[in-house]
Amino acid sequence: MIIKTLSENTSVSEGFKSEHGLSLYIETEKHKLLFDLGASALFAENACKLDVDLAEVDLAVISHGHYDHGGGLRAFLHLNDKAKIFLNRKAFVRHYSNRPGGEKAYIGLDAGLIQNDRFIFTGDRFVIDDELELFSNVKGMRFYPSGNRDLLMELGTSLQPDDFAHEQNLVIREDGKIVLAAGCAHRGIVNIIDHMVNTRSCLPHHVIGGFHLHNSPAGRHEEPALIRQIGEHLKSTGAKYYTCHCTGIEPFKMLKEIMGDHIQYLATGSQLTI
Numbered sequence: 001m002i003i004k005t006l007s008e009n010t011s012v013s014e015g016f017k018s019e020h021g022l023s024l025y026i027e028t029e030k031h032k033l034l035f036d037l038g039a040s041a042l043f044a045e046n047a048c049k050l051d052v053d054l055a056e057v058d059l060a061v062i063s064h065g066h067y068d069h070g071g072g073l074r075a076f077l078h079l080n081d082k083a084k085i086f087l088n089r090k091a092f093v094r095h096y097s098n099r100p101g102g103e104k105a106y107i108g109l110d111a112g113l114i115q116n117d118r119f120i121f122t123g124d125r126f127v128i129d130d131e132l133e134l135f136s137n138v139k140g141m142r143f144y145p146s147g148n149r150d151l152l153m154e155l156g157t158s159l160q161p162d163d164f165a166h167e168q169n170l171v172i173r174e175d176g177k178i179v180l181a182a183g184c185a186h187r188g189i190v191n192i193i194d195h196m197v198n199t200r201s202c203l204p205h206h207v208i209g210g211f212h213l214h215n216s217p218a219g220r221h222e223e224p225a226l227i228r229q230i231g232e233h234l235k236s237t238g239a240k241y242y243t244c245h246c247t248g249i250e251p252f253k254m255l256k257e258i259m260g261d262h263i264q265y266l267a268t269g270s271q272l273t274i
């Protein structure tokens with residue numbers, strides 16, 4: 001399996017622009033897929049530099065209804081005329097973020113796209129085929145990210161704390177390997193892994209994605225003691241972790257101290273074979 005980072009918050013070199021967002025190209029035995037589309041069309045610019053032909057992508061997954069993961073949707077629909085796009089049925093609920101000063105910034109998807117017939121709306125569990133499966137509705141509260149407190153969803157005429165029912169995670173099975181991909185892990189990466197263990201009795205061998213340990217609008221990250229606890233727990237699973245985006249650089253360094261070779265960073269422009 002080949003994984004190329006098309007966009008995230010940092011880059012491997014000046015040859016690749018970066019942005020606050022996430023987009024991964026994943027090539028398996030059966031599929032050429034995109035997991036998230038970043039905040040803009042930057043994923044497409046970097047795809048060219050990484051020899052990824054976007055017209056050949058056969059499916060895309062949007063992990064949740066935030067602009068930094070689905071902001072490239074319009075560009076992707078233009079560049080690719082065949083891939084189905086899998087989103088949770090709640091992904092187009094309007095989402096907002098509290099900003100300093102009390103402003104509520106819209107951080108949801110482009111509502112003008114909702115009628116597109118290439119979307120496939122998923123629920124708690126959605127099997128795509130024998131290689132790919134999506135799951136949502138993670139309930140655990142262990143090490144729950146504090147940055148979620150500033151995130152809101154529209155319910156009727158009011159804004160409520162986001163419950164992240166719109167967040168889905170991808171499981172890839174290939175050659176006996178189980179790979180878990182999470183976008184922002186708003187429900188908490190530990191809870192997402194727990195959910196896999198509780199519902200499928202299996203641990204992933206590899207975990208990819210953002211772990212939401214850094215709250216960008218507020219410019220702060222989780223307490224170091226909590227990050228170290230998370231690191232100890234993740235290391236104890238025996239899996240390999242590849243992270244970026246909302247994990248944040250400082251929290252990554254703290255995790256790296258604990259986890260050593262069990263974790264590495266996936267900057268824009270990086271290529272990984274697992």
Ligand SMILES: [Fe+2]
Nearest residue numbers: 064066184186
């Ligand atoms: Fe998010």
Ligand SMILES: [Fe+2]
Nearest residue numbers: 066068184246
């Ligand atoms: Fe994000």
